Amino acid sequence: MARILVVEDTREIAEALQDSLESEGYEVALATKAAHALALATSHRPDVVVLDLGLPDRDGYEVLRELRNRGSAVPVLILSARREEADKLQGFRLGADDYVTKPFSRPELLARLAALLRRGAASAAASAPVAREVKQLSDEALRDRYGLTPRQITIARLVADGQTNQEIAEKLGISFFTVRNIIVQLLGRLGAPSRAAVGALLFAEPNGDD
Ligand code: CA
Numbered sequence: 454m455a456r457i458l459v460v461e462d463t464r465e466i467a468e469a470l471q472d473s474l475e476s477e478g479y480e481v482a483l484a485t486k487a488a489h490a491l492a493l494a495t496s497h498r499p500d501v502v503v504l505d506l507g508l509p510d511r512d513g514y515e516v517l518r519e520l521r522n523r524g525s526a527v528p529v530l531i532l533s534a535r536r537e538e539a540d541k542l543q544g545f546r547l548g549a550d551d552y553v554t555k556p557f558s559r560p561e562l563l564a565r566l567a568a569l570l571r572r573g574a575a576s577a578a579a580s581a582p583v584a585r586e587v588k589q590l591s592d593e594a595l596r597d598r599y600g601l602t603p604r605q606i607t608i609a610r611l612v613a614d615g616q617t618n619q620e621i622a623e624k625l626g627i628s629f630f631t632v633r634n635i636i637v638q639l640l641g642r643l644g645a646p647s648r649a650a651v652g653a654l655l656f657a658e659p660n661g662d663d
Pocket of ligand 1: 461462463505506507508
């Protein structure tokens, strides 16, 4: 089942989108703010992002820029009331894959998302493993700043990668309960309130090329 991250702060639009997409069989995560969108983009690992531009905390362009700086190649469809050519060009320049203006046609939006998902799946298959220019905090920084052990660092990276406790347990050949305990310890050391926050924290290092 494809996962779609909807970033939209207008409740009626967000709910209508969520209903439409879920009735098509997609799994939907909803963010109403830029910060929440970036955390979910890490924790939820969407297959496509529907991105509004006018958000309460930061502009949608900033979300797009940050995603690309983190090395994310997730297809992004901008859904905005901004109809100027300059806005569209700015979106594409920052790495958007498609741009739909509001008010939008539901069938057209669904068709465009399906096309992006097909293309995304094809390019992932063609280029795996994707060369990701992800700038993460180094092991040394995690050890020196937060006092993480090597095992905690390994698990923190898997959490930041969006893996579940069960997946991490299988990958490392340890029990689910051990993974859970280690994650509790590392959330404490990192001062992170949630798993999503671990991703945001590990990817916090500025990329330096923008
Ligand atoms: Ca908005």
